[in-house]
Amino acid sequence: MSDTLTLGRIPLDDYAELLGAGEIEELRALASPLRGRSIQMVNSTAVGGGVAEILTRLVPLAEELDLNIKWEVMGGGEDFFEVTKAFHNALHGAPYHASQRDFDIFLAYNKMNREKLPLDAEFMVIHDPQPAALIEARRPGANHWVWRCHIDLSHPNRTVWDFLEQFVSKYDGAMFSSPEFSRQLPIPQYLFYPAIDPLSEKNWELDREFIAQVLARYGIDPQRTILTQISRFDRLKDPVGVIRAYRIVKRYFDCQLVLAGGSASDDPEGAVVLKEVLREADGDPDIKVLELPAWAPLEVNALQRASTIVLQKSLREGFGLTVSEALWKKKPVVASAVGGIPIQIIHKHTGLLAHSVEGTAYQIRFLLSHPEIATRLGEHGHEHVKENFLITQKLKRYLTLLLTLARA
Amino acid sequence: MNAAETPFEFVTVSYLTRIGNQSAGTLAELLTGLEHCSDASIFHHTFQTLGSHHFLTEGFSNDFAQWVLSDTNRNDLAEQLAVLDVRDYVSIAALRSDLCRVVADYCTVHSHFAGQSALERFYFCESVEVTVPLGRNARTLDEFRDGIAHLSHSSFYFHFISSRLRVQLRTNDFSHWLADGLGLRTLADSVNHIDIYTNTLDSARSKLLRLIDRERRKT
Incomplete structure (x- = not known):
């Protein structure tokens, strides 16, 4: 049931061209005291979701630094994942009545995994709530344990959080994606941003011909202004609000709107939202509502690169890494000031923040009127991502954390 | 030299x-x-x-x-x-x-x-700070220039900006060593006058390297 994952090599030196040789030398210097020392990452899924996507790249890069790193995936039955999915939603603030049976299922699978997984590395990094109770396997003083929380705990369901907190408070530290997402805990809490990989399909450079092909495939005119929001069809991403903002902009500027998200065919709620979006679009030929396949990194990359302005008009957001993806491509971004977005968009420096449909429309019009400002915001945004939200920076943060734990 | x-x-x-x-x-x-x-x-x-x-x-x-x-x-x-x-x-x-x-x-x-x-x-x-030696050092201006040219942003920042708090002087590590180590006080002063608010770390580094190059040409 539990798995140790083996991943292909990703040469660290490939990043030197983008970041400079000094940055890679620095990673090697930071890793030097940790060479050969064991690190174990544990999460609950090998594929799908942001955590698996990051570990798939991060673990091979850590191996390049001669760290003895392993990635273990905990096992669980359908009943376990039903419970943890409900916990996940409840921790995000959704209404939920947890029963004793739910807690028993959670504890039983964690116990089973404690018996199967080695859990004896010098540094144990446990991701998200599912494996949080593995900490019970720790022998006093034997190794360092940290908990990485990828979800927003700012308004959690009290019962579920109280249950989890008893385990979390036994760790040596916890990492959150934003200060806003953290909790009052008796252990140190650290800021760990999610990251994008500049050499992944979603972010690597594309040739113009490929971008043109993608635009042609979806009937988008490359000669006219393109406003884009890439998001699943979810009310919290406010696609209807995006259309309303576009309509205000359209009174003053000729433009097209691209709303691209994963297919809603296997997501009942997504299908409902998609219908609402199509109703709001009302047959406007300049609104392109695209249902992309579940994994379409090259199309997303091309649409972002072809955009004049990228939007992220969410009503609520985790970190919102699509913002960093757009900034990396030097695109001006107009986004809502929610969740982790203000960390990425420093207002008037790396993009523009908005708080309403009208505000979003105003900021878009401002950028369309001042293309030189739009260009500068995009360039600063690119530098901001380079300094803070790349996978190499994430690796550096992990090295710093491990050195801090080792020296404590 | x-x-x-x-x-x-x-x-x-x-x-x-x-x-x-x-x-x-x-x-x-x-x-x-x-x-x-x-x-x-x-x-x-x-x-x-x-x-x-x-x-x-x-x-x-x-x-x-x-x-x-x-x-x-x-x-x-x-x-x-x-x-x-x-x-x-x-x-x-x-x-x-x-x-x-x-x-x-x-x-x-x-x-x-x-x-x-x-x-x-x-x-x-x-901020929780962790410092690590890069395993490189310089005794001459040439070696110093070469070292600075290859530094990461963090390392340059450490020596040029945050160093004030460490040395408790209104100077930076580079100027401090240029003056005390090599006796190049004028160069040290010029380096200390590079504006860290209106320069990026890269442009500050470029200015510093130009100042060093000018000094090397003198000798």
Whole structure:
């Protein structure tokens, strides 16, 4: 049931061209005291979701630094994942009545995994709530344990959080994606941003011909202004609000709107939202509502690169890494000031923040009127991502954390 | 070529951001936070943020000023906070004292703004610093130049900006060694006059390298 994952090599030196040789030398210097020392990452899924996507790249890069790193995936039955999915939603603030049976299922699978997984590395990094109770396997003083929380705990369901907190408070530290997402805990809490990989399909450079092909495939005119929001069809991403903002902009500027998200065919709620979006679009030929396949990194990359302005008009957001993806491509971004977005968009420096449909429309019009400002915001945004939200920076943060734990 | 007795040792730094327990939703709460937060927190929001946002050379100075500007819309106070120049400080206590004075004075004069809710809260964080030697050092100006040309941003920041607090002098590691190690006081002074607010780390490094090249041509 539990798995140790083996991943292909990703040469660290490939990043030197983008970041400079000094940055890679620095990673090697930071890793030097940790060479050969064991690190174990544990999460609950090998594929799908942001955590698996990051570990798939991060673990091979850590191996390049001669760290003895392993990635273990905990096992669980359908009943376990039903419970943890409900916990996940409840921790995000959704209404939920947890029963004793739910807690028993959670504890039983964690116990089973404690018996199967080695859990004896010098540094144990446990991701998200599912494996949080593995900490019970720790022998006093034997190794360092940290908990990485990828979800927003700012308004959690009290019962579920109280249950989890008893385990979390036994760790040596916890990492959150934003200060806003953290909790009052008796252990140190650290800021760990999610990251994008500049050499992944979603972010690597594309040739113009490929971008043109993608635009042609979806009937988008490359000669006219393109406003884009890439998001699943979810009310919290406010696609209807995006259309309303576009309509205000359209009174003053000729433009097209691209709303691209994963297919809603296997997501009942997504299908409902998609219908609402199509109703709001009302047959406007300049609104392109695209249902992309579940994994379409090259199309997303091309649409972002072809955009004049990228939007992220969410009503609520985790970190919102699509913002960093757009900034990396030097695109001006107009986004809502929610969740982790203000960390990425420093207002008037790396993009523009908005708080309403009208505000979003105003900021878009401002950028369309001042293309030189739009260009500068995009360039600063690119530098901001380079300094803070790349996978190499994430690796550096992990090295710093491990050195801090080792020296404590 | 002149060689220093004590070599310049290149070091790099990495910061972990620790989330504190304090936050502010008004200017009055910002003042309370400034009075009570740790030295590591003042460092994080002033010195360290200057390094991590070095690419912003127009109007970004420190996190306090940026929050006051974008979340409380008090441009005049933001300007007063932004003009505090970290080069004028060799201790966090002195910097904290000035930050508190500026915010307290503003809240006294504009008491109606002191309790107004900000758009987003300000979260006090701290920097946890880890330094590691890069295993390279320099005894001559040529070796020094070569070392600087290959430094990462963090390492350059460590030697050029945050060093003031370490050496407790109104200078930086590079100038300190150029003057004391190689006796090049004029060059050291010129290096110390490179503006860290209107330059990115890359452009500051380019200026520094040009100054060194000019000195090498003299010899």
